[in-house]
Amino acid sequence: MEEVASSLNCSLDEFSGREPMVPYSYKDYIQKFKRLPAHQKEYIKYVINLEYDRMVSLTSSGKKSMKCFEFTSVEDGLADYGSQKVHDVWVEQNPLTRECTFFVWVRTSNLEPKFCRNSVLGFQYLDGRLPKHGEIWMFLRSGYLYIGRYFKRHGVQFLRSLNGTIDDELITNSLEYKRVGRYVGTIDIPDLTSTV
Structure with missing residues (x-):
């Protein structure tokens, strides 16, 4: 047969x-x-899981379960996408968390002084929307994540480091930069951060 x-x-x-x-x-x-290369396969699996979790959370009330990513290999402000650990966390539904589709747990001080060590950053997955001038976004390029403030001046797009330790990243080919999410706000998740 x-x-x-x-x-x-x-x-x-x-x-x-x-x-x-x-x-x-x-x-x-x-x-x-x-x-596809391994890091792009991982990203596609992440998007599928993210959208599935979002669909499930839309049917619940009170608290909702979300994914919080921790990156263990961060060098010069860039996080290796392959070094991720995933934590399932429960958060209260409020106007801020309703906008978030995933969290990133910043365990290092590489992003100080804008984000302190042990901060949990909320992001909204908006791959179809272009960043606005001055917004903070997370981008994926060649397997590395970069969180920076997006600027566009005289038709030139670039990302500015949040801590000033990395030179401005010129976006010469926007196809090389995958828009992972827009920064929404810092979230308090005591169940996660109190264990440190």
Whole structure:
């Protein structure tokens, strides 16, 4: 039966009338996904999980469960995306947390004085929206995360370091910079930070 299904390019499920476990429309995406570098695969998995969690949280009230990312390899203000640890946290629903789709736990002082050590930063995933002048965003480039203030002057886009230790990052090719999220605010999560 497997050989027949393979030669007909169909699923064994079709012989029983069941819906295929992997719809044909996903096969193209799966092939493309397999060809991506490891850090981009991780980012796509993160977006799927993020959107799923957001969908679940929209149906709940009171507190909601969210993902908080901690990056253990931070050098010169850049975090290695592959060094992430994921914490599931519960937060009260309020106007600030409703805007957030994920958190980042800043365990180092690399972003001081704007964000102190052990701060939990709330971000809103807005891949389809362009940053506005002066907003703080997180970008992913070549497997590294960068949090900076976005500026556009005379048609030139650049990111400015929050702590002044990194030179301005000129955005010459916007396709190289994946917009991960816009900074919403600092969130108090005692269950997370009190364990330090």
